[in-house]
Amino acid sequence: MLNHCFLCRNEDLKEMLESNKESLKLEAMKRIVGLIAKGKNASELFPAVVKNVASKNIELKKLVYVYLVRYAEEQQDLALLSISTFQRALKDPNQLIRASALRVLSSIRVPIIVPIMMLAIKEAATDLSPYVRKTAAHAIQKLYSLDPDQKEHLIEVIEKLLKDKSTLVAGSVVMAFEEVCPDRIDLIHKNYRKLCNLLVDVEEWGQVVIIHMLTRYARTQFVSPWREDAVFDENSEKTFYDSEEERRVDQSKPYIMDPDHRLLLRNTKPLLQSRNTAVVMAVSQLYWHLSPKHELSVITKSLVRLLRSHREVQYIVLQNIATMSIQRKGMFEPFMKSFYVRSTDATHIKTLKLEILTNLANEANISTILRELQTYVKSQDKAFVAATIQAIGRCATNISEVTDTCLNGLVLLLSNRDETVVAESVVVIKKLLQTQPSQHSDIIKHMAKLFDNITVPMARASILWLMGEYCEHVPKIAPDVLRKMAKTFTSEEDIVKLQTVNLAAKLYLSNSKQTKLLTQYILNLGKYDQNYDIRDRTRFIRQLIVPNEKSGALSRYARRILMAPKPAPVLQSAFKDRDRFQLGTLSHTLNSQSNGYLELSDWPAVAPDQSVRIVEVVEPVKEAGAPLLGKSKPGKSAEKFYSDSEEEEEGSSSEDSSSSSSEESESESESEENSDDSNKSSSSESDSEKKKKTLKNKKLQQQKPDSKDRYWSHSVQSHLFFLNKFLVVFKFNLRCIALLLIIITKLFSIHIVLSFSNQFVASCRCSLLRLCVFLACQFDAVSWHVRVSLQASFPVFVPETSHELLHRMTGKGLSAQYRFTRQPCIYGNSMVSLQLTLSNSSDQALENIHISEKSSTGQNIHHFNAIGELHTWTCGSVLFSFSTKEDEFSVSIQPAVGELLVPITMTEADFTKEQGLSVWLTNDRLGTGNRFKNSHLLKYLKRLICHAFLLCYWSMPFLSENF
């Protein structure tokens, strides 16, 4: 009857579906979906529904899709009718329609259409819309589960999609990778860095999947960072936040983290702030499995934060914290109070918190924890109380200082009204007593007294066992307990009976006079017990302890067998062995391997080839993130690098000596003339070209005013203020030594000499590379300035600050800083000394760092002591490029004009003379000089020169104070 009714209604629906009215059809579909949702069978409507698959009404269409996906498997032949519609929709200009067509097509589990699906997936994988490509990635998994034979083809598609740069696709394709071919780790190599860099922008669900995959990947590709972690525990927090180079300085360890390994850790860290708890957990497990131990503390706060979330989240997070807290107490100890139990928590949350508190217990905090546990013992939740008592027992065994206190507390609990509490206490006391029985015979006596009131079998058995084991300590009481047991033997639980038999046997051996009859009686009772275990045990014990002619040699050893000292049970956490599973996984939660669990491999002893992760095409725009570093293999590079550097040093020192002679010789005129000559010749060569470059660079400079410039002009201005005051004072106190600051502009060719300082060799010895290179920049002398008679003096103030030339991110680990030493240049005073500090913050040695001409790499003939050719230098900016063995970085220096000034000592007379001569500078005559095309620069120079002259009035100490 009911069935009939149902059929009737279906008829009714069928009619509605076949009507011409959209609204009726929609209404019918809505009702059908309602049926599906309730789990009712609506499969017989299939033919009527499938007709509407091509409907124009998008909601109707969607509902038809829902229906189709649900029943296609059952009605395969009919489902085929709809396929052509989807094939058409796959070509639709609307990406949403394309995507949903692919979604439904791939969700129809009909084996016949596998080739069509395959084709559709391949096509969609190259679709312009990332949304469609994402759908394709999902479709891969569906097809794979439908037909695993397609694996090879699907891997091809996965490989293609892995290269996709869209954040939308990344998560889904990694998911497909995990499902189809998680072992094909080679597919990841080339995409590793991209995935790391995209990670922050991927949607949250994709992040979880990618992070889990990368954790597995990293464990196969990098060497363990855990070798010598102990040293770092102290200042872990600090070192983490310090910049990388600095850490390298401190760390003189052979272990150097692979930059890719570091990249992963660095790029996942911000995700600890995600609102998605799964993401936070994923990052936490990544840090747990991959980071050096001293960096692990960053995850603590985030994990503790998750404890505020829903009950289910708490459950999983607490489980993971429990596992972590066994190995690393220190991580969670400061947050101990966050694990305090509330009476409103669910029982499994309570027990987990208890577990963690017990794990965290140590000598320092045990009193606080015990006080807390004491309040828990009074809880109404009896399962929780039992767990608390066990926790107290664990604390007592782990921390010997409090064993007695705990034991006393537990004994007090023996008089508790609640039976489960008493029983649990008895069991725990039994375990505790086993560790030190001799001092506690009074406790055993006390328990014997309690024995009559305790009915929980486990507790009774425990007491009986204690009596038997330590019957020597309680010689009077034990036989009496046995007597009582003999009376009630038949009504006891099995576990109690077994222990009674044990007790009887032990007493028989130690005190046979008093207990012989009792024992015999109990053994007889046991012999006819209903439980075969007990009958078995009785038979065995009888043969063992009662000597008769049949019993062999065994009975002679009965005493030694039964009364053998037994090792105390070790009370340990239930989470002890959970760390065999990757944290945050289902397997970890269940503590057993679930289907499809992928084992986290151990660290490889030697890291596999790192070069596999290098992507060939490096886009200039993405240089910051693009991988360039670390082409050399580690191991061999280290040694080779050092030896190289020593050789180079020799080479450079010879050059040094040659140049030092010129430095010492006071006749600067010579060198200057030389430089003048050379510059002139070269300047004539490419005058027009130079101008172009000048213009270009000027533009560059205007766009980015150097901080140094600002500093200079600012400070000069501020000193000008003082000057007005001091001018009067110093006017009559003119020193013989005055400073003339001379501006040198328009440099076009600069020779850079790189030489090693001692520091370099020293730092090469430690694992990190930091070297200083002094550069001398030569530039064209302007006719008006340097006089032969003038002698350069030492600068009064040399700023210690250096400026960044090449950031370590851009330089793939190589960073460079420059500083103007303001020392007279050894190669002639038309050059400026520049101290270049190169440091290597990557984990590998960088070979063959030299300065190269940007465009032509072939010219890098010299290694370190190479004389590099620099491109252009017009007032202030020098462009050149650094090359390591294979990479090249372009950098530019834009010095403040002030840095190009040379301090010169002269007499007062000379000074006035010079001042007179240089009056033209302050006039517009300078402007007529065609060297200064740029009015901005001109104004700037004029102002500066003015100040420079004024500054001459200053006495030196004053200068040094204020600069």
Place this chain on the structure above:
Amino acid sequence: MIHSVFLISNAGDLFLEKHWKSVISRSICDYFFEAREKAVEPDNVPPVIRTPHHYLINIYREKIFFVSVIQTEVPPLFVIEFLHRVAETFQDYFGECSETTIKDNVVIVYELLEEMLDNGFPLATESNILKELIRPPTILRSMVNTITGSSNVGETLPTGQLSTIPWRRAGVKYTNNEAYFDVVEEIDAILDKSGTTVFAEIQGVIDACVKLSGMPDLTLSFMNPRLLDDVSFHPCVRYKRWESERVISFIPPDGNFQLMSYHISAQNLVAIPVYVKQNISFFETGSSGRLDITVGPKQTMGKTLECLVVTVHMPKVVLSANLSATQGTYNYDPVTKILVWDIGKLNPQKLPNLKGSLSLQSGAPKPEENPSLNIDLKIQQLAISGLKVNRLDVYGEKYKPFKGVKYVSKAGKFQVRT
């Protein structure tokens, strides 16, 4: 990943099922029912249940169990988080997430579930995107739809789905541009018998209601950002700027969302706004007990305490309570053994007091432990941590929006042990 989802009411009625891969018989839920039976309280149901071939991961929310069926290894939090997101979406769409609303809107629920997961992997969970794909039901719209036959389903792909800011829908337009922020702080505390603080911390959230046209880029700064110990953000917040400048810079989703949550840990001194003097005792004889509770203000920063409620989970043996309250009303439920005393606004001049006797089951032993008190309260216009929003700047759009910040402090898990 997620194979199927079953929705089961607290009474054990399986009222909705949805499969993303091949169909799994609903008999799988028998394992769940078994665990449910064993747990007694719905809260005690283990979130992960193993069955011979599948794993059931469930959440309990609004008296509904969301049970998902998993076949292979998956991070359990992934599933749990997703299920909660589903529940939140329902709440967002239907105003509440209950058995009735889900049953009433079963088609939309189905459409939503279809969009949220593809082959068990989350596809679109942002509410802004979902609302463009499937419009939430309103009375007006359902009327219009029945007349015109137009549908609730969007025809084009939401632009957010493709952009790098998937949380915001495009083409937002308002005549009144407004941005409101609620700073809501909850005090989690455990006080012991003598009233000293065992543990206290503050959990705060900033809920935002942003109705701004176009693509505004907002910057929210605090007077005292150093207070914040640990923060988590909506994906829209630029983490880098927070790291470097301690300002919250973001392009907001349209409508209501939780901008951030933060944590001020026990290391900072947490002001406890209320004190409780209580005396609950049970007598050895006569199977009765006495109860005397007084509540008073402590550190309230000059504000009044509102919505003060004291909840006591009585021991099982307490049959009834005969009490008198000087203020508010009390109610004892003999089935759940929960005593609720609703005080309302706290008058510092005349402290509210609840006094009287409890009658116990005769013959039963006296309860071992005194029940702990849970306190609920609300303080308007005050963030108990002292956190203050400094300013909100709008970039990228020309208009001047209405801006507002509201502070509320509440008691979170505030427990007094007795």
